[in-house]
Structures are given as structure tokens and as C-alpha cells.
Amino acid sequence: MKNSxxxxxxxxxxLALLDKGTARELVGPFDDMISPHLEPQGIVPESDDGVILMxxxxxxxxxxxxxxxxxxxxxxxxxxxxxxxxxxxxxxLKDNQNGTEIYPIIVLDTGGVRLQEANYGLLSxxxxxxxxxxxxxxxxxxxxxPGRVGSFGGMSITSAILSYLIATKKARIxxxxxxxxxxxxxxxxxxxxxxxxxxxxxxxxxxxxxxxxDEVVEDSVDVMRDAVNKAISEKKDAKRTEKxxxxxxxxxxxxxxxxxxxxxxxxxxxxxxxxxxxxxxxxSTTEEKPKSRGRLWFEKLTGIQNAETNIPTVLQATVDGKTxxxxxxxxxxxxxxxxxxxxxxxxxxxxANVVNKVVQEDANKETKRxxxxxxxxxxxxxxxxxxxxxxxxxLASSAAAYAKARQAGHPVISFIPGDAVSxxxxxxxxxxxxxxxxxxxxxxxxxxxKASAARITQRTIAELEEATxxxxxxxxxxxxxxxxxxxxRLVKDVSSWxxxxxxxxxxxxIIDEAIESARKDDNSLHFRYxxxxxxxxxxxxxxxxxxxxxxxxxx
Numbered sequence: 202m203k204n205s206x207x208x209x210x211x212x213x214x215x216l217a218l219l220d221k222g223t224a225r226e227l228v229g230p231f232d233d234m235i236s237p238h239l240e241p242q243g244i245v246p247e248s249d250d251g252v253i254l255m256x257x258x259x260x261x262x263x264x265x266x267x268x269x270x271x272x273x274x275x276x277x278x279x280x281x282x283x284x285x286x287x288x289x290x291x292x293x294l295k296d297n298q299n300g301t302e303i304y305p306i307i308v309l310d311t312g313g314v315r316l317q318e319a320n321y322g323l324l325s326x327x328x329x330x331x332x333x334x335x336x337x338x339x340x341x342x343x344x345x346x347p348g349r350v351g352s353f354g355g356m357s358i359t360s361a362i363l364s365y366l367i368a369t370k371k372a373r374i375x376x377x378x379x380x381x382x383x384x385x386x387x388x389x390x391x392x393x394x395x396x397x398x399x400x401x402x403x404x405x406x407x408x409x410x411x412x413x414x415d416e417v418v419e420d421s422v423d424v425m426r427d428a429v430n431k432a433i434s435e436k437k438d439a440k441r442t443e444k445x446x447x448x449x450x451x452x453x454x455x456x457x458x459x460x461x462x463x464x465x466x467x468x469x470x471x472x473x474x475x476x477x478x479x480x481x482x483x484x485s486t487t488e489e490k491p492k493s494r495g496r497l498w499f500e501k502l503t504g505i506q507n508a509e510t511n512i513p514t515v516l517q518a519t520v521d522g523k524t525x526x527x528x529x530x531x532x533x534x535x536x537x538x539x540x541x542x543x544x545x546x547x548x549x550x551x552x553a554n555v556v557n558k559v560v561q562e563d564a565n566k567e568t569k570r571x572x573x574x575x576x577x578x579x580x581x582x583x584x585x586x587x588x589x590x591x592x593x594x595x596l597a598s599s600a601a602a603y604a605k606a607r608q609a610g611h612p613v614i615s616f617i618p619g620d621a622v623s624x625x626x627x628x629x630x631x632x633x634x635x636x637x638x639x640x641x642x643x644x645x646x647x648x649x650x651k652a653s654a655a656r657i658t659q660r661t662i663a664e665l666e667e668a669t670x671x672x673x674x675x676x677x678x679x680x681x682x683x684x685x686x687x688x689x690r691l692v693k694d695v696s697s698w699x700x701x702x703x704x705x706x707x708x709x710x711i712i713d714e715a716i717e718s719a720r721k722d723d724n725s726l727h728f729r730y731x732x733x734x735x736x737x738x739x740x741x742x743x744x745x746x747x748x749x750x751x752x753x754x755x756x
Contacts, residue, residue: 204423206421206422206425207349207420209422210270211308212255212268212270215266215268215308217426225255225256225257226255230248232248233248234250234285234749235248235250236281236318237741238317238318238674239279242317247270247273250282251276252267252286253268254267254750256754259426262434263301264305264306264433265303265304265305266308267308268308269309269356271312271349271350274315275312276312277313277317278322278356279318280674280740281746282315283324283325283326287325287332288749289754290332297336302339302340304341304343304433305342305343306345307342307359308345309346309360310350311354313357316657317658317672319649320682321685323627324631324685324687326356326359328729330359333359333362334605335608337364337438340436341432341437342364342365343363344360344365344367345429346360346366347425348369348371348420349371351374352374353378354376354377354624358376358596358597361442361594365432366414367417368414369420370404372404373400373404373405374408374414375593377583377588377624378657379392381583381656382588385653390584391585391588402463403588407463407467411590413441413591413594441594442553442598442601445550445598446477446554447473448546448550448594448595448598449478449547449550450473451469451470452590454469457537458535461589480511480512480515480555481510483503483505483509483517484508486507489507490529494698495527495577495619496577498618498700499516499527502525502575502705502709505520512547513529513531514534514539515527515548516528524572525574525575526574526629527575528544528548529577538582538583542578542619543578543581544582544625544629545584545587548595549595549598552602555602556605560606560609564609570611571612571719572606572611572612572614574613574614574629575616575618576617576618577618577619578620578622578625578628578630579619579622580620580623581596581625593624596627596628612715612720614635615631617646617679618639618644619644619697622647632726634718635689636688637689637691638692639692639697641695641697642679644679645678679691683734685735685740686736686738687739692711694707695707
């Protein structure tokens, strides 16, 4: 198509958005900053790792274009590509803080986490989201979704955090790809071979009708440029992650026992009457609750027995000046895809309300209340209705709330006695100043189940498991996760189910130490780069990329 924006490469898209003669690429192909994690897996790396950074001007306004190239690894985010985006966005933040206005534009054409670097991908995406939240205090962060791949996985969560989202009719947006939902929940839940169903559910028409895309434009370079320029000039902001009460009101009207199609959902969406949805503090009950590691440790840390709130899967309570939050199983939940402790629609929006309330209550206090996340989330919810409504918006609301709290001065501490997987970990865990985990073989930390990861990467499970032995970033166990350098502490002598008095006292002490450590630091996520493990091995490529971007930013 003549003048098509979609058909351009990632680099040409960046150039097309900028005024002629103003573009300057940062850390380009000739810098040869490749991923160190791909060749050991027999994958040929790319010299720019699939992300293009271009500084320049758009209608004489200073901008940074971050363009993700879907032709390389499906636009997946790994360590180097993620660090490239984060480093550039942090330079944008610094410039705006110093009075030099510069607007970031992110071209999303990505499947989310690069599964061959899964754990690095999750860390990087959380760091991108943190930078976006900080920049939005100064200027809008505009996102474009042209087409081809679309915006999936953890980067769909990122798209919901952006200020304003522009897409063509060729775009799709969703947290879980249809193949992954089919793998996890069965073909009756979402038939990945039904292309009409996929486009009707995840395509731009439906997404624009239900608040997930803000503007639909034709596939033209000139039209796209004009739309971006207008969004910047008018400082547009959809405030998508600040609508938890709207979505919780919508969910109240949803009958999960009945089928839901796109037409019916559009009608439901347009007729919602928003009411406030406060989440009660947990209280003790006499009714025995379903067991989970997250529930066990929440109850031990708070002293609340058989804890219960008005949202059965979300526990929250303020005890001894700390607010504790956990997601727990509920086998009878009316949302069947969260019965085993997954993070779903209600969980994401409910947590957003909890955390935003803490921020509001402490707004005028000099010392902000710590927020302690008890993390035991086996995955996000895999369901057709979840995707139709926008589970990525729910998880973005939670992630944004935690980031906002941390940036406001609240120490945000994650204690991980159970699983921490995929989008659920992005929503409930990875926006923390400090991560504490138990050294227990039963804990899984990863971006996707082994079955789904094998399907997406076209490996057998045996081949996948063999690869994880050589690439810690792909591993599923906590000991390999420690090698990335992101943990504040790995607690060696306490197991997940061993919440005896001595173990609880030890964990409480470590949490208190983490809070004090966070208070002495800034409110960023930089601690992850500054541990000894990170500097010596875990984030070497990250640190090298961050320095390269800093060196080239003003030159």
C-alpha cells in the first residue's frame, strides 16, 4: 500500500514519524549490542536486538521514538532490548525533570516477553512500566499499534499504562494469545484456529468500542504523524488505569454462567453506572478457607485467621503500620479462571483500589506506609471473557497503582513464598523496591507454563527443560532466578509451607530490613542493577546498554 505505515520496518516507522533531517539513532546496529542469551540456544541474534531508538523532532517538538521490530523474535522483549527502552525512557524523564520537554512515542509491535529470555523479559517490562508512570507526570506517553503482530503479553499491560493509544484497523491487543489460552484452558475456551473470532475479540474495532484503543486511524504515514502530533499537542491522557470502580461495577453486572459475545459486551460496557468499590480490610472468621502458600503467609504475617474480605480472592489488611496484600484461591469463585489463585479481572482492579486508597490516605504524611505484597500467583487468568473485557487493563491498573505508590515514597516490598508467574507477577510483585523469596524448590518464577512455552517456541518440553539448564533467564526455579541479581534476599532456611513461629519472625525481620533499605534509596527500581550479583553477572548486559544510551543521549 502506498504510504503505508504498517508495511514499514521498525526503523523506517521511526524515521517516518520524525521531521526530515532531525533523526538521530541511539545505540544502533553498528554498536553491535546483541543479546548474550540467544546464541547459546542456537538462535542468531540481531545487532540492535529488535528495538530502534530515534531522537528527533515531530513538527518541531522534541521526541524520542521507541520502535519495536516485530520481524525479530516477534518483537519480544529480552534483557538488552528491554534495557535499551528503559534507559532511553529514563533519559526522557531526566530531561523533563530538568525543564527540557521531550515526548516519548512507543511503536508497539510485540508479542511481549521474549520466551528465550523469559525472566529478563518480565523484569524489563516492569521497568518500562515504571518509567512510563514517572514520565506521565510531565508529558503524555503516546503508543502506536500499527498491525502485524499487535501488542500482546506483558507489553499489552504496558499499552494500557500509556497515556494515549493510537491503532490502525490491522492491530490486535490482548494479554494472552489465542494459542496460549487454548493450551492452558482448552479449545472450547478459545479456538486459536478461528480467525474471525480472534479479530472480532482482539481487533481494533472491538477494542476502540470498549475503551482499550483511544483512536483508530487509516494506514498512512501522514495520518499517523498527524494523530501523534495532535495527541502530544493536546496532552491527551485516557487515564485507563484509573477506572477500577467502572470495571468493578461492570463485573457486578456480568453473568459468568452465560456466554458473552462482542455485541453483548459492547452494550454492557456502554450502560455501566459506576459506583465506588471499597475493598474491606480482612477480618478473622471461623470458616476454614482453601489452603495456599499465599494465604498461609498472609495470615501468619498479619495474625488474621481464616482471613476474609468482600472480594474472596483479594486479602488486604494494615497491621503494625504496614499494609499487606495477597491474592488467594477460591474454588467456588464465580470467575472460574481464578479459582486456583490466578490474577484476573476482579483481582487487578480490586488491588488498584486498595493501593490507591493507601496513597490517598498517606498523601500528606511525611513517612509513607510500607506496602507488603505476599506473592503466590500461579498465572494470570486464561479465559475468553477475560480477554474480551481486557484483563491486561486490570493487571495494568494494579501494576500502575503499585508504581505510583512507590514513586510517592511508599516502600513496596514483595515477599514470595509461592509461585510468581507471567502477567500476574507483573501485576502483583514486580513493581516492588525489594523482592524477598524463600529458597524452596516448589516455587516457580517464569513468564509462561512449560507446556505453553514449548508450544510457542516450537520445542518439546524436554528440549525446553534442557535449555533452562544452560540459560538461567529461562529457568523456572528460584535458585536460577537468584542469578539474575534482582532479589534483595533469598531466605535459605525457610520453606513455603513452614510458617512456624521462628520462620515467621525471621521473615518479618527481613521485611523490616527491606523496608529500611528502601527508605534509604530512591523510589526507582535501580536496586536490581546494583546488587553484587547483578553487577558481576546477572545484569551485565543491562548495565552496558544503560551506559551506552547515556553516553549517546546528548552527543
